[in-house]
Amino acid sequence: MDRKSYDNSLLRQAMSMERYAKIVYDAVLPQVEKLPMKEVWDAQKIFISGCGDSWLAGIAAKAAFESVTKIETNPMRAIEFSRILSNKNLGYSPNTPLVILISFSGSGSRVVECARRCNKYGANTIAITNNPDSLLGKECRYCICTGLPKGDEYQPGLITYNASMITLFLIALRIGRVRNKISYLECEDMQKELLEHISRCQKEYEGFAERAFAIAQRWKDLKAEDFIGDYSDYATAYFGSAKVIECFGGYTTYDDSEDWCHINYFLSDPERIGRVVVANEDTPSYKRLKETIAAVKILQSPCVIISDAKKEEFPDTMEVFSFPKAKYFWMQPLVQHIPFDMIAGYIAEIKGIPNFRKDDERYAAMGDQRSGEIVVL
Amino acid sequence: MAYMETIKLETTFEGMHDVTQEVQDVIRKSGIQEGIAVINCNHTTAGIIITSFWDKRGHVDIQEELDKLIPLRYDYRHDFDTPTDAAGHIKSAICGTGMTLIVHEGRAMLGSSQGILFCEFDGPRSRKFFVKVIPDL
């Protein structure tokens, strides 16, 4: 099989990540620097919300926010934030909490609903969107535009996911700097490292694509894909799982290392379930992840490991995608979703399945149901 | 019989809210002609003062001068909340959170230029203060 004839959107996006990262970085940095010092100081708590990949970007950035700003940061599902979270959490003190709402289009009903709820109770809001003229952009107190060129290829989401993460990281750095939790020198180094880490990893992608294509051929007829990751790497696991569904409508699950050992471990036909584990050495739960990997070995599941550790750390039966170490561990979610994006893209292409089941008109109906009625509680 | 009422208000950031009329209304409702009225708010980042009510720009001057004396530094030792909160505690302590007024002929005895101002040192917030009117024995 010739890999070149199985080109696909996710692969193309992965290969152009470095270029888009620079575009987003240059567009976002000057906007972030305008966030007023008083309001940055008034934020006693941070919420990050959005739908789908946007919410995952919040989870991916949790470690960054907590390590750089030292402020409690809660990524929260849009439906929980807009309909379930108690009012007591909103606007209990001036300009707090700081609520960051993410939507590429800026038109998703649920995030708009979140913004309106914040306005009603006095929380501060920042929109991250590619469309500042959107409902979300107008509803939030501040709007940061990710600056991606219109009309490029962004489906299934990958570049947009990265744009959200880069923007979140830059906001975290701004907050850390204003609150003097990081010095000018550290801030400058972290900003530089953001782009440099992406560039360093980009060099690996040609080799990754080769291996992803080989794995896709072996994995295309598996029953399901099961993803495992902790803390901010949970976002990487969940994102991989989302790509399985978006790309080829596969069956998939995701969990953290601890609960996986309690629940998903017992899935039947383990030798027909592909397992993907994100296990970085600096993750506080690294030891638990290695125990989980040992359990996967006992079950004889085909397994892909995504890690910044050496290949020799893991059983030799497993496929390891080794990433360069990030100078700041919280940057890893930026890049570590790439191997499975490639695998999912190739499986869809090999099986001849269009993204988002475009071959079946029943799925088209979701277009209308996606937004739903806006309710402000 | 003494009489008490709670007055609620929605403040703005560093807002100076004239509450003279509200206080006079409570005294009138109490029906007490001679005695004292005690005003107090239960907040630590707000204050109640008497100043001229004529020129609102003068109120901005008060906030600005307080800001010079007690700047919105981020390095106060009190770092539980925010710089505005930490400075607000000090401004509130200096201005005081209440006062006692003399009630005569059914009204608080204030000069023709004197107004009672609720000073917000943080905000916007939902605030309240209490007025108790006590008749002479």
Added chain:
Amino acid sequence: MVFTKEYELVTGRDLLTKITSKVDEAIKESGIKDGIVVVETRYSTAGILKISRHGEEILDDIVREMRRIVPARINYYHQDSPENAAGHIKSALYGSSVSLILKDGRLYCEDSQDLYFAEYDGPRNRTYAVCVMGEKA
């Protein structure tokens, strides 16, 4: 003749780094015995200070007073960060260069004062220059 030399240093938060020996070194290297020495930094959140040699506690007092006079407020118009905004003002007020008199191969202030590089938004990588102007003996 004119002799100029640039030095690098890594600063810390609120750190006053003694640079007298570097200035002496530049003077020696220049071979100039009589003239004027200028020490300057081109950063706008740092400065050069000439400070008494009477005990380390003076340095602590200076840092504290500089912060008291120009507090790291959150409401400057310049909205980079409180330390940075205050740093610009400190640098402008407290000076970013000093001129010294060189006589018979000795600094006029040599017995009583030291030269310091003052950091107002550190830690950072900084540079400063020493320029010696005058005549070789």
